[in-house]
Amino acid sequence: MKTGTLILSVAARTLVPLQILFSLFLLLRGHDEPGGGFIAGLVVAGAFALHQFVNGPAATRRLLRVDPRDCVGFGLLLGVGSALPAWWQGEAFLTAQWWEVPGLGLKLSTPLIFDIGVYLVVLGAVLTAVITLSEVDKDEA
Template sequence: MMKPGTLILHVAARFLVPLQLVFSVFLLLRGHNEPGGGFIAGLVASGAFALYLFTFGAAVTRDLMRVDPRNFIGVGLLIAMLSAFPAWFHGQAFLTAQWWPILLPGGTEIKLSTPLFFDIGVYLTVLGSVMTMLVALTETEER
């Protein structure tokens, strides 16, 4: 059900949300080598869902997210915490970066790393925290 006078916002939200989410993944993936990373990427993703939330409401946004935002906080903290342990298994200091080269079909090599896993954990924690607050505030307002 569309509110009168908000056609531009509805169209813009449907166009901008996917772009913002793709941009947040870009920031996440380049963040451990250059400026960016899990925190700012999580904020950009939260901004995308916030735009959708303010346009279509809390119930529709919860359906879009498919996962309770509080679950993102727990999973994010777990992933960030687990990124510290590979260094211990190699007898190195806490949170020392570890890199694992992976050969893809076609001969391309990518390197997975503990900083990337830490950034993914931060990303999910920030996304979950911001969205938990925003959804709670808008659900209270809708009642």
């Protein structure tokens, strides 16, 4: 059930994909420069909140395909898991570890894993609140 105006619907069709791409940009550049998992999670949560304002909470849940609370749990798991490689190497808690992907020249790191975990926690927490408040408001009307 569409709940937004025509102008909001047209704007959302353009802005939601752009916000998602911008959040990925912020996530991937964030360890050494401004950005990171927290602000990127807020930007992507804003995109899904905009989608929900236009299309309703049921459509947003279908678009997400996972419960936002599961995002919180998986994000926490990634955040805690990013600390373990340092312990396995006998180094201090949360010491950054880097691995090169063979053949691709790509480096992966525990800070990136931690930032992805923060991204998912923020996304899940904000969307849980926004969708729940929307559903409660609809029930009371």
